[in-house]
Amino acid sequence: MKRKTNTLTTFLVDKRRWIQGITGLAVYAAMSFLGISLWWILGAGALSGIIFGKVFCRWACPIGFIMEVVTGMGGANNKFQGMYQYHKLGCPIAWVSGFLNKYSAFKIKFDESACKKCGLCDNACYLSTLEPAQFSLFKKNKERPGDAYACSKCLACVTACPTGSLAYKPGFPGLDSIGIKGPK
Ligand code: SF4
Numbered sequence: 027m028k029r030k031t032n033t034l035t036t037f038l039v040d041k042r043r044w045i046q047g048i049t050g051l052a053v054y055a056a057m058s059f060l061g062i063s064l065w066w067i068l069g070a071g072a073l074s075g076i077i078f079g080k081v082f083c084r085w086a087c088p089i090g091f092i093m094e095v096v097t098g099m100g101g102a103n104n105k106f107q108g109m110y111q112y113h114k115l116g117c118p119i120a121w122v123s124g125f126l127n128k129y130s131a132f133k134i135k136f137d138e139s140a141c142k143k144c145g146l147c148d149n150a151c152y153l154s155t156l157e158p159a160q161f162s163l164f165k166k167n168k169e170r171p172g173d174a175y176a177c178s179k180c181l182a183c184v185t186a187c188p189t190g191s192l193a194y195k196p197g198f199p200g201l202d203s204i205g206i207k208g209p210k
């Protein structure tokens with residue numbers, strides 16, 4: 027049975043590839059037809075990491091869009107493997123914004139009090155699925171994949187959580203109501 031989900035979360039994550047394709051096309055057009063330098067794109071993409079972490083690859087990159095189509099053609103496991111490899115290697119934007127995943131203003135936050143330990147979040151995440159000994163979104167004594175270099179902020183973990191225990195939101199006090207939250 028399909029779970030009832032937060033409308034904004036569902037919309038954004040369901041349409042993410044469309045958003046990535048359209049934004050990626052706009053980036054490509056800006057460089058090709060408006061003559062905007064690649065350095066500006068690299069700078070803007072890397073700087074977005076300060077606020078949002080490594081969002082550019084999955085939400086705005088034209089090459090990321092092509093890579094996602096290519097790596098997404100091999101079924102769930104191959105897709106996870108392809109995504110992981112792609113987001114581990116990346117490009118200069120990914121290197122900087124991936125490093126900033128640890129320090130960005132927006133992060134994937136975990137509310138332990140609401141968690142029922144179903145594991146759906148880990149199943150949705152390519153890092154937790156491929157490296158379960160190292161990563162988990164909810165288990166104690168594991169690294170949080172959302173802070174890792176290879177997390178590409180797909181937010182699949184957030185939408186997979188049925189209790190709203192995971193949310194992508196700023197870490198500053200008073201701004202907790204802004205953000206993307208899973209269903210409840
Ligand atoms: S956003 Fe969530 S599901 Fe996607 S890679 Fe990061 S931790 Fe994993």
Ligand code: SF4
Pocket residue numbers: 140141142143144145146147148163164186187188189190191192
């Ligand atoms: S999907 Fe949500 S409730 Fe289930 S283990 Fe993950 S954080 Fe906890």
